[in-house]
Amino acid sequence: MIKVESFTFNPFSENTFVLYDEESLQAAIIDPGCYEPEEQEQLALFIEEKGLEPALLLNTHCHIDHVLGNWFVKTKWNLPLQIHQIEDQVLRAVPTYAPMYGFSRYQPTEADAWLEEGQTLMLGKHELKVLFVPGHAPGHVAFWQQEQKFCINGDCLFAGSIGRTDLPGGNHETLMKSIREKLFTLPDDTKIYCGHGPATTIKQEKLFNPFFSNLIA
Numbered sequence: 001m002i003k004v005e006s007f008t009f010n011p012f013s014e015n016t017f018v019l020y021d022e023e024s025l026q027a028a029i030i031d032p033g034c035y036e037p038e039e040q041e042q043l044a045l046f047i048e049e050k051g052l053e054p055a056l057l058l059n060t061h062c063h064i065d066h067v068l069g070n071w072f073v074k075t076k077w078n079l080p081l082q083i084h085q086i087e088d089q090v091l092r093a094v095p096t097y098a099p100m101y102g103f104s105r106y107q108p109t110e111a112d113a114w115l116e117e118g119q120t121l122m123l124g125k126h127e128l129k130v131l132f133v134p135g136h137a138p139g140h141v142a143f144w145q146q147e148q149k150f151c152i153n154g155d156c157l158f159a160g161s162i163g164r165t166d167l168p169g170g171n172h173e174t175l176m177k178s179i180r181e182k183l184f185t186l187p188d189d190t191k192i193y194c195g196h197g198p199a200t201t202i203k204q205e206k207l208f209n210p211f212f213s214n215l216i217a
Contacts, residue, residue, distance in 0.1 A: 003090020
């Protein structure tokens, strides 16, 4: 069984996720937002105390709040960074504006491998399926675990809201299409872990998310 642990890091209150297989203790670190030394220590201490073996470093997308800890994770556990290829330009832009947001110590890192729609990642004996869900960011992906019915969806869908689309590469119509055709086709009881704020479910958002009020029966 995969366990999901979340940490809220940096001034953007970004959710960093650690997924780990209880049997093999292999772990996936998704969207590490740890910037301050104490945040990095908190993440490292959790992994050490649980006896985990980090095996995957993944970004749902590459806006600054989701990549601040990439360098720390990549170098500490010698992990290749995996993103969607379309996000490479977004990742490479971060150093140009990081100081303006107060992140003068941001350490950039390059992607090592590309994630693709429909790709299957293994965590122990468990599968994570890559879903391509652009709109908030041009190369945004989500990670779906079918058996346990959960999805790490980054900044696409939130509890009662959706991701912003006014940043470079964002597109409102594209985001709505991604949510309708990729996320809302998952089982209604799928738990949705969000890049900010609390988790929700597909059913909850179909029924009560104001951006999809026309779906209410």
